[in-house]
Amino acid sequence: MKDLHSGLDAWRFIIKSESEQRTVASYLPLILSAAGVLGVLPFMVLRYMQGEWVAAFVDSVIVAGFLGLGTYVYKTHRVRLASIAISCFCIAGVISTVYIVGPQQVYWAYPALMAVFYLVRPRIALVLSMITLGALIPRLMGNVDSHTLTTVLITIAVMSSFAFAFSVITNRQRDQLLQLASKDPLTGAGNRRSLDAKLDDVVNNRRRNGIAASMLLIDLDHFKKVNDVYGHRFGDQILKRITEIVNLRIRVTDSLYRIGGEEFVVVLEGQNAERAKHLAEQLRTLVHENELAPDRSVTISLGVAELVADETANDWMHRADEALYEAKRAGRNMTSIAN
16 A cells, blocks of 8 residues: 555645635644544533542643644744644553543543544554554553443554554545646646646745756647547547657756647756756657657647846746747747757
């Protein structure tokens, strides 16, 4: 089974890629922590009032941990390490209260484990669930009747199994949604949304670390005529073949996106304009020599632009677009470098 994500990873993806949802989604970690605080706080106060100092101290640690970790996630959006820590707080809180207060506290295991299966990856949650069961059995044996012990253990095991299955199904649905959100359905290349996110990352990396980057803007020449002569289904096959040609030639650190009917973008990190032009010429030659259509030459025109200091993603894209149109005006099946 491939490495699965947690439900909170989905929140992290939303925060990163959906700026319009930040207002609501950014409060989610605080809500989760607040639920833990509100669940434990009344018992903490009551135990202080009753003089149960050890149990009250444990509750205080749990409340402080929820507040601290929730605030950390809310401010930094770094959820993975914090989610593991919150899960450990949940498990440690359940085990400690069962041992300190008594076996009647075992029912806190159900909401705690449900939270764990949301916060961390299914395999980690399953391990934590088994650790919880293993830690609770010695305290429950001899302190509750055999029927209650069996019922608690079976119901926790069944709940964990259902939570694990739900997490796996949720991961599959999440992967499908991410595929739809970031990939062009025809070619499998990245779509415009994922390109915008990539360009922002590259521009920010250029400003912080001075790492060079270049862009290839690719457009098929006279593609409408290909569709008119051979039909749109054949045209779709050509787009797929060009995607394959480009992907086979570019590096694993480079990325390909389809942003229009017959327009593609390749983002090259760590490459200056001269190297980018060399790659562009190789791609142009490969497409031309592959004889993608019978009795007709399929060619591409390319615009090359290197990212310059303090340039925005839109300005970078605009210069590449101008270079592409220069290649078109010069006769097509050509490569042009932006000024």
